Each structure stands twice: as structure tokens, then as C-alpha cells.
Amino acid sequence: MAAALKKDAPLRAENLPSTGFASGRLSLHVERITVDNPRAVTDPGSKNEPFEAQAAPAAATARGDAPEGELDRLTRVAGHGLNLPAFIVSIVAGEEPQMRTSVNLPPLTAQAQRSLLYGLCLGVVDGEPLIVENTQSQHQSRELAALTAAGVESALCFPLRADGWRVIGLFCVVNRLPRRWREVELSLMTDLSQLAAMEMRREVGLEPKTSGYDLHLRARRAIMAGLLSDEGAGQSVDGLLDCLGNSLDWDMAGAWLSQREPATLDQAGVWASDRIPENDVAALYSLPTFDVDDDILGQVWMRQEPVWAPSLSPLAEFRRAATAHAAGFGAGLWFPVTDGGSALGVIELLARAPQPDHDRLSLLALSLGRQIGGLMSLAQTP
Secondary structure, three states, rough: OOOOHHHHHHHHHHHHHOOOOOOOOOOOOEEEOOOHHHHEEEOOOOOOOOOOOOOOOOOOEEEOOOOOHHHHHHHHHHHHHHOOOOOEEOOOOOOOEEEEEOOOOOOOOOHHHHHHHHHHHHHOOOOOOOOOOOOOOOOOOHHHHHHHHOOOOOOEEEEEEEEOOOOEEEEEEEEOOEEEOOHHHHHHHHHHHHHHHHHHHHHHOOOOOOOOOHHHHHHHHHHHHHHHOOOOOOHHHHHHHHHHHHHOOOEEEEEEEEEEEOOOOEEEEEEOHHHHHHHHHHHOOOEEEEEOOOHHHHHHHHHHOOOEEOOOOOOOEEEOOHHHHHOOOEEEEEEEEEEEOEEEEEEEEEEEEOOOOHHHHHHHHHHHHHHHHHHHHHHOOO
8 A cells, every 4th residue: 555655755645645535434443453462562541651751731733822723622632531642634735744733742853753644644545544553563564664663653543534535634642552442442533533624624614614513523522522621530520511511502411320339320410501590400409319220310220221301291200300390491311321331320411492403312322321431431541
């Protein structure tokens, strides 16, 4: 795939081999360069040191002290969530690829940066993500040799597409040690890359600035923003509820996490919009604990199935229905939070009146619950 590019040629977009990038959904497993020696792999639960240098926690951008933009925020979420150097590269025809924004990335020499970008560009030249777990595990292809020269031994790199074939950027995380990439990490980078590609298309005029995010992307973005913020893990549940409520037009949200002994669902966080009086919030969430066989919360937790109620009146399982109705709430959505098939808790969303997106969101609820469970585990990793 890389044979058509001479190593001493300028690293420009038009010098990359033209392969007619296939359109359609990105495949995560087309090219995974695996680890031969599992003992050499960085434990995903351990803290990774970015290369050899101490890195600043904030995103660095080519615009200096300009206010943080959407690409900066997405890069920060990736760096914080994976605890690794993360960056976005801009690819413009006729120009060298440019480091657009980065976080946790130590200073690189010009040669090291060129080797890094060279290897990453070669790795995604077919339009698919590059997934490298150990650059030393296989025969050294040109892209792997370039990554090794830059001090990188594992990497994730996702192309950002302008349309079905043209790549206008890269979204990458890198590590100086071998690393097995977990499914939750691949899913996180897939979501972030989709959002980054949308933002870059807007910047170059390929997508209307007024177009809203697709509901699924908006929901996933809210989850990532809430759980992978710069706040501590103890703040993540409150941040999650805040982002879900504000982004998806709900009026109140609650989170309940399960305890095994005794089998209960304990209140972990509550959010309410400014429109909701404090006494209504207190009345609905006065009980900090429910048995798993009590209330609609327990039903959702045990069955691991969402419940969407465009009207709360006929919902006999909702123990607090009368209180909710008295406070003016008319619709609700409950869905389980799961990780690896285990139920971790339940998210509760309440609205004064059902909105069009609420019905559609119920169809995505299981997927969102799995994402929340996986990212909660990721956010709590030391």
C-alpha cells in the first residue's frame, strides 16, 4: 500500500497513493498489528507515560491562545480518557500535514514529527483506521518503521473524511510502549473521530454550520463529555446527567448504581434543569435507595431492557408516578447501564412533555447504556 510513496518525497496530500478510498462505515479490524508477547503489553489499567517527556495537561493548538474550539475539546477528551498523547492532523492538498491540536504530546524534533506523521499517513492511506499494538511484532513495513523512528510502539489513527473517499485529517493517540487496545477504547476513538470529521467538514464549508448533530452522535458526545471531563471520577456521574439532560432536551435525570450485598440500587446523582423547582427535585429523589425488586428502576435493572413511557399515568411499576405527575412530568425513559453483560445501574430521564427525539432515543438506549458502562470503567481506571 505504501510502495508508491518515496520516502524522501515531500509529505504532501497529493504525494500519497490514490486508492479511491472506499465509502461506507469504517471497519475497526481491517488491519490490526498485534502483540506477540503479551507480557510486553502495557496494562490498560496502568498509567502510561507519554514518550519520555512531561506533557502539559491542556490542549495545545496552532492558534496559540485562541479560545478552545470543538476540535480542541475532542482531543482533550481522547487524551484524558485514554491517558495518552492525542492529536488531530490537518491534511490540505498542496501542503505538508499540520498538527492541528494536541494534548499530552511532548515536544518533538522536526524529524521525529515528520516520521510520526509520515507513518500515520501511510497507515491510513487506504481510508481505514490504523490499529497498531506493537510495532516490533511483525516485519517492519514502511509505516511501522516510521512510527518506530518517532519513538512510537502502539497507536490508533482514524482518518477524517471530507466525503466518501477524500481524507482531510487524522485523529490519533500514540504510546511509546506496546498496548492491547480494548473495545471500549476503539469505540471511544470511533465516536470522537466521527465528531471531529463533522467539525472539519464544517470548517472547510462541506457541511452547513447550522446543521445539528445526528441524534446518536449527540447522545454519544454528551456521554463522553460527561464521563471523560477533566473533573475527577467522583464528578463524572453528575457531569453525565448534566450533559444528557442539556443536550437531549430532558428536564430531570437521575442515576442509580447497583450494590450486590444487599441487592439495592443506590442513588448516585441527580440533575434538574433550571425550570424545575427544588422542592419537586427533593420530592422525587427523597429515597436514596431502592430494592432491586422495587419500582421501575429494579425492573429495568433485572431485565436489562429499557422502558419508554410517553405518558407516566398508566405506568404502574413507577412507584413515584403520582409525585412525578404532581410536579408536572409527563414522559420518562429508563435504560440499564451495562458492562460486559453485567448490569451496573439505571439511568432515569424525565420530561414535562415528550419531544420527537425522545421516542427515537429510546431505540438507542441499550447501545448508550453499554457505552456509559464501558466509559465509567475507563474513567475509573487509575
